[in-house]
Amino acid sequence: MITPYDSPQLDMILEALANQKRRGIVHYLSLQPATVSQLAKDHSLSLPAIHKHIRILEKAQLIVRKKVGRTNFVALNSKTLQLAKDWIGQYNTRFSSTSASLENYISRMRE
Amino acid sequence: MITPYDSPQLDMILEALANQKRRGIVHYLSLQPATVSQLAKDHSLSLPAIHKHIRILEKAQLIVRKKVGRTNFVALNSKTLQLAKDWIGQYNTRFSSTSASLENYISRMRE
């Protein structure tokens, strides 16, 4: 499975994860599902504030929601997290020396 | 090495990657360094536009820059990419069934 860089879903996923509180929520939900109120309480956020975060996570499909009576249960959708993992995973971050390759490139260009 | 969810650098890294064109630039630079003008040309962006993208990537330390004369060379700093990899990597995305765990949690809560 290939995850191209030009995927709009990847935009939404990474945007959703580019926030400490939302990463906190993702982490929390990686341990167990929760209700919206529980999330608000445990992350010191007002209900309207948590609501907005949840909408962003939901739009990115990082979470799923199910309403039971007046209670909203939320769970992590880790399949979506895998898309981000796949994209970043294709880059080798171990065997490259940035400054060296830059200096090298520059001196080759200056010939 | 632990990458906690509440890292401000992670905010900047993921924010920088949450954009198709910047991921395109990252991909491009993963193959070889380039100049600012080359990036603008090969990504159909004006110089002011590419400049802003570069600033965001630079702020996140995803790239490094070196000025030689009037030419600006840019290279990928893959060490920073590793931080994002580390954070996402800690989540198991293979062996969890979201809906099942949610249903399960709900029925346990309703007892």
Added chain:
DNA sequence: ATAAAAGTTAACCTAGTGGTTAACTATGAA
């Protein structure tokens, strides 16, 4: 000396984030 090249910076635009308070809807409990 002049002009082009390579960027940078400023000013402006629209749209979205992340929070607030206040008002509202829907469901459950007394």
Added chain:
DNA sequence: TTCATAGTTAACCACTAGGTTAACTTTTAT
């Protein structure tokens, strides 16, 4: 039926992204 609970929505705020055009600086080539 009345009240509390759980959540949503609206209106507002300051701030930032991502783009534009126009003006500017610095360096190189003619």
